[in-house]
Amino acid sequence: MAAEPFARLADRQHALRTALRALQAAGPGSPDFPGLLAETDKEVEAVMHARRDVEAARLTVPNRAIAAGTAVAALIVVIGWFDGWSLLSVVLALAVAAAVLVDPVGRMIWEPRARTAAIVAALVAVLLTPLANGWAALAVLAGVAWWAWRTLR
Amino acid sequence: MMDIDPVKALDGKIERLKKDLKSLGNRLDHAQTEAAQQQLSTTNQLRDTTRKVAKTNERVTELADSVHRLERLLVALNRKVRAGETQKADFDSWPEIEKPLIARILAGQEAYARKTFTPQEAKDTRKAIADYDKAAMAAIDAAEALTTLPPNAESLWRKKYKQWHTITRKQRPDAPDENGHAKDTAAKSAGNEAVAEARELIRTRIEDAVARDLLFPAWFENMLGPAAPPGKADDWLYTATDVVLYRLLHDVTSPANALGAPPQEQGHRRTLHDRLIVECADYRKA
Numbered sequence: 426m427a428a429e430p431f432a433r434l435a436d437r438q439h440a441l442r443t444a445l446r447a448l449q450a451a452g453p454g455s456p457d458f459p460g461l462l463a464e465t466d467k468e469v470e471a472v473m474h475a476r477r478d479v480e481a482a483r484l485t486v487p488n489r490a491i492a493a494g495t496a497v498a499a500l501i502v503v504i505g506w507f508d509g510w511s512l513l514s515v516v517l518a519l520a521v522a523a524a525v526l527v528d529p530v531g532r533m534i535w536e537p538r539a540r541t542a543a544i545v546a547a548l549v550a551v552l553l554t555p556l557a558n559g560w561a562a563l564a565v566l567a568g569v570a571w572w573a574w575r576t577l578r
Numbered sequence: 579m580m581d582i583d584p585v586k587a588l589d590g591k592i593e594r595l596k597k598d599l600k601s602l603g604n605r606l607d608h609a610q611t612e613a614a615q616q617q618l619s620t621t622n623q624l625r626d627t628t629r630k631v632a633k634t635n636e637r638v639t640e641l642a643d644s645v646h647r648l649e650r651l652l653v654a655l656n657r658k659v660r661a662g663e664t665q666k667a668d669f670d671s672w673p674e675i676e677k678p679l680i681a682r683i684l685a686g687q688e689a690y691a692r693k694t695f696t697p698q699e700a701k702d703t704r705k706a707i708a709d710y711d712k713a714a715m716a717a718i719d720a721a722e723a724l725t726t727l728p729p730n731a732e733s734l735w736r737k738k739y740k741q742w743h744t745i746t747r748k749q750r751p752d753a754p755d756e757n758g759h760a761k762d763t764a765a766k767s768a769g770n771e772a773v774a775e776a777r778e779l780i781r782t783r784i785e786d787a788v789a790r791d792l793l794f795p796a797w798f799e800n801m802l803g804p805a806a807p808p809g810k811a812d813d814w815l816y817t818a819t820d821v822v823l824y825r826l827l828h829d830v831t832s833p834a835n836a837l838g839a840p841p842q843e844q845g846h847r848r849t850l851h852d853r854l855i856v857e858c859a860d861y862r863k864a
Binding site: 431434438439441442445448449453454458459462463465466469472473476479480483535538 | 707710711714715718721722724725726729730732735736739742745746749750753
């Protein structure tokens with residue numbers, strides 16, 4: 426299963442190399458350079474998406490596992506160290522865990538790893554909750570901010 | 579009879595004086611009333627006169643309007659009468675002005691409109707092109723790297739991807755034309771010669787039509803009036819030549835509207851169009 430995205434990425438990289446040869450042969454001054462550039466740009470996008478697929482294939486299971494772990498830990502923390510103020514961070518972490526469980530890798534090209542970061546931050550927040558109470562919510566928020574920044578940039 | 583009593587005599591005098599005063603007062607009253615009446619009648623007369631003047635004014639305005647209508651009617655009538663028996667001038671077909679001549683004129687106008695590079699601009703453009711080419715090479719190298727990167731080296735992927743995108747958003751500037759200047763100069767002088775030639779031909783035909791009292795086409799008369807205004811014949815001929823040349827250059831064939839639809843974009847044609855509109859309005863008014 427993991428071999429297929431790898432093969433596809435290799436294919437795409439090969440195609441990009443071919444397109445680049447044509448682009449280099451034409452040179453920036455030639456009249457068909459803009460057309461070739463647009464074509465190459467498409468190839469580059471295809472390579473980026475192939476790489477995302479590889480990442481997605483690699484990170485789907487870990488992301489889901491961490492999300493499930495976060496959810497379970499959140500329940501344990503809520504029951505074991507119950508506190509009104511701690512509920513904030515636990516509920517936020519639970520929301521992140523639910524989002525990652527449903528869609529572990531997202532759709533954007535940089536999203537799989539950004540989601541890993543976000544869910545790890547949520548897990549850390551849950552584990553910190555007995556010590557830091559509601560302040561651990563900051564860790565969740567930091568994880569979400571990191572995810573948004575890395576995804577959109 | 580004499581009054582012996584001085585008091586009585588004085589009384590009589592006072593009595594007379596009183597009577598005199600009364601009659602004087604009466605006369606004064608009378609005079610006042612008369613004056614008031616006179617003033618009233620004068621005011622009335624003045625008002626009447628004002629009304630009359632206003633009426634006359636209106637009448638004059640009406641008359642001016644009807645004179646204007648009559649004038650236009652006369653022009654149209656004149657035209658109809660002449661159309662019956664006079665020959666018509668043909669300003670619509672110009673076999674003697676051939677396509678290559680028109681093409682030369684248009685090429686000359688284009689050359690005038692074209693922006694010429696100053697040496698500094700040419701230098702800047704060349705520098706921009708060199709920058710672009712360098713950026714393109716760097717971007718191609720970055721894309722080359724994308725073909726060999728392992729999939730989990732994310733920061734490298736990001737860096738190279740960004741580098742690649744520096745080129746896709748940019749446009750390579752057009753190279754400055756080295757001998758464009760000389761070519762433009764040649765086109766300009768050829769265009770000027772062609773304009774002079776075409777103008778000569780058109781002017782000859784218009785002068786001929788004027789000399790033989792031919793009936794002008796409707797668009798011509800709409801634009802330039804029924805004849806040259808007195809004392810301005812030469813200017814009028816010049817403008818008329820320009821109008822005909824404009825129709826020829828820009829393929830205007832409308833039988834009523836001499837210049838056709840006004841051009842939307844700025845440029846030589848728009849300038850000429852606006853100039854002709856203004857000049858012809860002057861000739862029609864004169």
